[in-house]
Amino acid sequence: MIRWDKRIKLLFLLPAVIWVLALTIAPLFFSLYLSFTDVKREVVITGVEEIPILDKDGNPKTRSDGSIRTKKVKQKELQIKYDWVGFKKYKRVVNDQEYQDAAKFTFIYVIISVFVEIVLGLFLAFLFNRRIYGRGFMRSLMILPIFATPFAIGFMFFTILFEVSGPLAWMGIPFLSNHNWAPFSVMLVDIWQWTPFCFLVFLAALQGIPDDLIEAATLDTKSAYKIWTSVILPLLQPIIVLVILLRVAESAKLYDYIASLTKGGPGTATQSVSFLVFNKAFKMNDFGYASAGSFLMLIVVMIFVMLFFTRLRKTYE
Amino acid sequence: MNRNQGSLLTSIYTIIALGITMIFFFPLWWSFSNSLRIPKETFTVTGVGIPFINFTPTLGNWTHQLSFPEAHIALYNSSFIAVVSTALAIIVGLPAAYALARFRFRFPPNKDITIWFISQRVLPPAAAVVPFFVLWNMLGIYDTKFGMIIVQTTFIMPFVVVIVRQTFLDLPIELEEAAMVDGATHIGAFLKVAVPLSVPAIAAASLIMFTFAWNDYFFVSVLMMKNFTLPIYIAGGVDSRGVQFWFIAVRTMIAVILPLILCLLAQRYIVRGLTLGAVKG
Structure with missing residues (x-):
């Protein structure tokens, strides 16, 4: 065994340890938490936006009176809800x-x-x-x-x-x-x-x-x-x-x-x-x-x- | 035991061994043979499907399959992910292997750290997959090669740690000490002495890690959608027209050929690698 500067010793070992800790142990704890919850994935409409309708050249289509034709697009967001349900x-x-x-x-x-x-x-x-x-x-x-x-x-x-x-x-x-x-x-x-x-x-x-x-x-x-x-x-x-x-x-x-x-x-x-x-x-x-x-x-x-x-x-x- | 009896026994053993070897080799052979046949001959072929004897081989299936961009995308994605994760695993894992071979850690002791690395290979991936899915979506790296590389690196890193740790242990420490007497730093001794002397083991570990990253389907099927790799590409051979055995055969071969070659190259290290360093082989 080489007598080693402690900091260098850790410099060698820690990156791998941290990597693995962060990516196996952490997910496991998260998974443990999830197993006590009821996870609901809901698509929530957060707003409505009007955007112009484009023709095939990429220019906005216009009505006969010159105004730009628009369509309404719902803005959706995926929301994840966690309800604690114990051992259910x-x-x-x-x-x-x-x-x-x-x-x-x-x-x-x-x-x-x-x-x-x-x-x-x-x-x-x-x-x-x-x-x-x-x-x-x-x-x-x-x-x-x-x-x-x-x-x-x-x-x-x-x-x-x-x-x-x-x-x-x-x-x-x-x-x-x-x-x-x-x-x-x-x-x-x-x-x-x-x-x-x-x-x-x-x-x-x-x-x-x-x-x-x-x-x-x-x-x-x-x-x-x-x-x-x-x-x-x-x-x-x-x-x-x-x-x-x-x-x-x-x-x-x-x-x-x-x-x-x-x-x-x-x-x-x-x-x-x-x-x-x-x-x-x-x-x-x-x-x-x-x-x-x-x-x-x-x-x-x-x-x-x-x-x-x-x-x-x-x-x- | 006289000599005649000895050679008779050798022949008998050889025949039994050859028979079993052929049985084990048959599925791979059948798939290979299938990929060279025209669809009509998939099931009408006689014998064990030897090209030129039982049927006229054609590369039609291969050229047909390889002409589609999907094949190229899958090959590219699989290779890219496997190569980058292997490289990352080596960059991060090699110093750890060295640290575990050369220095003494008190808390926790070296062997427990080693076993802890190994325990990841024992962990059922099903237990980690839901968190990965949720986290990857949150971080915005779901369905990206980057996200896949992170996952694969995590699960193949134990191989480089345990395989190369053993090789570092077998290296005489005097070489590094001599280099340090000559003025090399600790990191210099590691990079210029220990690593070059362990190249064969590092290469073998890389082949094994590459194969595991290449072969993975579980995480790919959860974390990838549009960025598909070879296994997902193979599954595409079953479509509304039913199972197209001839195309499946080609796709299976495309996925399997590289690992088979690597297997032969890494032969000497398979035992040590897959028993996670416990058996030297």
Whole structure:
């Protein structure tokens, strides 16, 4: 550690801290306030103005008596009113069938997709850690989905899952039109995009395990299964936990895939919390409901993160 | 284990790995192949749609789509927003990364500051979006590239902080001390010694940040109207005539190609970047 002039130390750190404080914490507090209010957006007529009617050359039109023709234009102003309503919005959200369904769907979605991603990622990492031909090339192909634009991916899968004559139509599964299948189709997209990420992290972790450790274990037992359960998995455990944390937090945000793949449908079968909140806020103008709904979700995610907090702190020594 | 058995196992593993790789690659491939087919062949194509073998490829969809100004506007807006937010995030975030790697803060301690930066990536954007909408309208930067850049910069900044912090930690501190003995100021040591030595990590962080800013749809769909970016442009491929798969394929490709290339370039740093510095990779 360099002994540092305190002012310069802060000069380095503070711009980023202030930027982030101003743009994440401040909006969060505002959102908290909104969740206790009923927001009404009203267009108020503040006055009437007379302006001349112009012809197509831009000159004012005149009447036969020479006076300038005018039209009356109402001056409008968007006014936002905040009425304090206490916990009313929270009560509505909690009792709202639509919110309950969205929360249930998001919850199941997160559990199933993260579980499949972890298991499949571990399997692939195991496979790619073996001696195989063309590993570098296949690894490059495998990780392509990670960076692909999620919203575009939704559309891509829309063409692939197209039930009438898409490439998977031969399976005869109503991927997007059946309310039982549609949630799995959305999970499929998540699994497709994020299994490669889990795979890549686990592979890096596996390759970081010293060879002599594995060799020492092979002296004890010949069973590959035993080596995995008693040596490799315990070594990978902190990383698996971290990946679960990251994936849960990320996939709980679910919005992009739905916006392009199912639009929450059929019915409301694939409506996630983010998607519902978005619709409530910007299609139905209910800012209070949206803020309360998203705050409840934030609290759940935060509780989950807190469970891992001590471990996370250790990672960054 | 004799050698024959070893190579047999290698072959079996290779075949399984190749099969899974192909399954994962298929959606991207299908979209690419779709973009080269005439509309009539969208669903009549046989096999897995290999150009010249299963169908005669044409660039018709591409030239048709790229001839419209919307494509250019979307590409320009997306690139502009992503490039400027990445640059801003680096200018603001890099000194913070350096500060967290080199100096000790007592209250709060360094690791808590780091975790606090990371916690933004965990925060569900839905919780912040309504305030942004209201504030942006009040400030008059709703539906402007400027407003979008501010939002994107905020949410990509953690990447540069955590990725480059780790690189600064790995740099021997003696180099900066030597520069300071030679008369360099603190800021000089940072700019002339630490930053040049961390260029690969900074470049990788930039690629990751660029991609995240480029890929974002949630904030774009809330805070942009006329100033549309690529995702909104893609959505335009579904119109009153129904879903035009061939145009969607082209538009998807336009959006996805750049991130895919960047992904390959940043390969070495993806693990560190996306695990937010927790796994070195």
